[in-house]
Each structure stands twice: as structure tokens, then as C-alpha cells.
Amino acid sequence: MHPIEHLRYVARAQGVNATALVEETAHALGSLHLDPSGVVVACRRIVERHPFTGALWWLCANASTSSEPFEAVWELAEQIRKDRTGAELAAALPDDATIVTIGSPDVAGDGLIRRGDIRVLALDAGHSATEFVRKLDRYDVDNDRVDAGTAGAAVCAADVVLIEALACDSDRIVAPIGSSTIAASAHAWGTPVWLVAGVGCRLPSAFVDHMVQRHEAIIDPGGEYRVDAWEMDVEIVPATMVTDVIGPHGRAPMGPPAIRPECPVAYELLRQSAM
Numbered sequence: 001m002h003p004i005e006h007l008r009y010v011a012r013a014q015g016v017n018a019t020a021l022v023e024e025t026a027h028a029l030g031s032l033h034l035d036p037s038g039v040v041v042a043c044r045r046i047v048e049r050h051p052f053t054g055a056l057w058w059l060c061a062n063a064s065t066s067s068e069p070f071e072a073v074w075e076l077a078e079q080i081r082k083d084r085t086g087a088e089l090a091a092a093l094p095d096d097a098t099i100v101t102i103g104s105p106d107v108a109g110d111g112l113i114r115r116g117d118i119r120v121l122a123l124d125a126g127h128s129a130t131e132f133v134r135k136l137d138r139y140d141v142d143n144d145r146v147d148a149g150t151a152g153a154a155v156c157a158a159d160v161v162l163i164e165a166l167a168c169d170s171d172r173i174v175a176p177i178g179s180s181t182i183a184a185s186a187h188a189w190g191t192p193v194w195l196v197a198g199v200g201c202r203l204p205s206a207f208v209d210h211m212v213q214r215h216e217a218i219i220d221p222g223g224e225y226r227v228d229a230w231e232m233d234v235e236i237v238p239a240t241m242v243t244d245v246i247g248p249h250g251r252a253p254m255g256p257p258a259i260r261p262e263c264p265v266a267y268e269l270l271r272q273s274a275m
Contacts, residue, residue: 054167086110
């Protein structure tokens with residue numbers, strides 16, 4: 001496939017996990033032989049099509065600010081491929097724990113399948129947890145698919161609630177829809193809420209600002225898009241709802257040291273491309 005067509009394929013891709021998107025984007029960018037301005041335009045168009053995928057912003061920000069972007073993308077793809085967040089989650093979970101998840105978490109799922117002594121209550125809204133439950137079944141992880149309407153009861157019975165970050169800074173988390181519900185229930189019942197934040201999720205606040213503005217524009221009743229907030233795939237969750245962060249370096253209390261940005265601010269990515 002020609003690199004330009006490959007980039008168009010990545011831009012149109014839907015329902016693909018962040019790691020796969022980063023690897024495909026890195027492969028396409030690494031095969032191009034453009035001047036630096038061409039790399040910036042290509043990166044800008046990718047994040048315009050995937051505005052809430054933090055790992056793509058991380059890749060594109062690091063690549064577009066690098067003096068050797070075509071070499072940098074391969075190193076970045078290797079970093080996300082070797083992400084230790086799943087292993088750190090598996091090591092941090094209590095023995096024989098009951099865990100609540102929402103939707104189909106990829107990084108958290110990689111950690112959960114490493115443990116043979118846990119039970120997962122997979123909250124499902126609109127069949128969003130189908131693939132996740134199948135993955136747990138393949139690895140013989142004890143699990144129950146639970147209707148999202150009973151989130152409070154599930155959280156009350158759990159030892160830990162897991163929320164997977166699509167992107168975050170020290171104040172806000174871009175997370176799958178339903179994450180705020182289980183976090184709020186956990187707060188009411190005193191259940192710990194762990195944010196699973198893999199490589200590439202921790203972004204400068206300027207990027208998260210852009211995501212929040214994009215989200216608000218989409219759900220604005222008087223706006224051009226007019227999508228109800230509860231029909232979105234993602235939501236913005238206050239970081240104050242989280243007690244701990246699990247990342248590639250282990251578990252830490254929620255706060256700035258655990259959410260240090262992993263890329264510079266590339267302001268060029270915040271401009272709208274001429275399509």
C-alpha cells in the first residue's frame with residue numbers, strides 16, 4: 001500500500017485500539033519521504049480524524065517536533081508496543097480481587113488476563129463490552145457481564161474500579177462513556193478508583209483543552225453537530241474522581257507527578273488543516 005493511501009486508511013479507521021492506530025500511523029509516516037512541513041500536515045490530519053485518541057496526539061507531537069521525524073516514529077511505536085502498564089496493573093491488584101470495568105479497555109484488559117485469581121464485573125452498555133468479555137473468556141478469566149444500569153451494586157461489591165484513560169492531564173481525563181458513573185458510585189461506596197494510563201496518554205493541557213472544546217462543540221445543542229452527550233463514545237471526567245494511577249512505572253497517587261506530559265506541545269497540530 002502506498003504511504004499516502006496508508007495514512008488515509010488510518011484516518012478513516014474506526015473501532016481500532018490506540019496501540020494498533022499508533023503502529024499503523026508510525027508505519028505510514030516512516031515510509032514517507034516528505035519535508036518537515038509535510039509531516040506536520042499529515043500529523044494534523046490524523047489527529048483531526050481521531051481527536052480523542054491521546055496516543056496519536058503523543059505520536060504526532062513527538063514526531064512533528066523532532067529533528068529526525070522519520071526515525072522518531074519507529075522509536076515511538078516501539079515504546080507503545082513495549083508498554084509495561086498492563087504488567088504493572090497485574091502486579092498491583094490485590095489477591096482474589098473483584099474488579100469493575102466499563103466498556104472494552106485494552107490496556108487494562110492486558111493486565112487483567114495476566115491474573116488467574118480475580119473476578120471481573122464487566123459493565124456493558126449497548127454491547128460495548130462484548131469484545132472485552134470474549135477476550136477474558138479466551139484467557140479463562142472469571143467474569144460476569146453486568147448491565148450498566150446496575151453499576152452502583154457492582155461497584156459496591158468490588159475491591160477496585162478501573163477506568164482506562166484515552167488521554168489525560170492532571171485535572172481532566174478523556175475516558176470511555178460511563179466512566180464517570182462508576183467513578184461517582186465508587187466515591188459513594190468508598191471503593192478505590194484506579195486510572196489505567198498507558199504510554200502516550202499523558203498530554204500537555206493545551207491538547208486536553210482542545211479535546212474538551214471539541215467535545216463541547218459536538219454536544220452543543222445549538223452547534224453544527226448536535227449529538228447528545230450520552231450518545232458519545234467518550235466523556236470528560238474530573239481527575240478528582242480518581243484515587244490512583246497505574247502507568248508503565250507502576251502505581252502512584254493521582255496527581256501531577258503521575259500525570260507528567262509525555263510529549264511537547266506542538267501548536268501546529270491545533271490548527272485546522274485546509275482539506
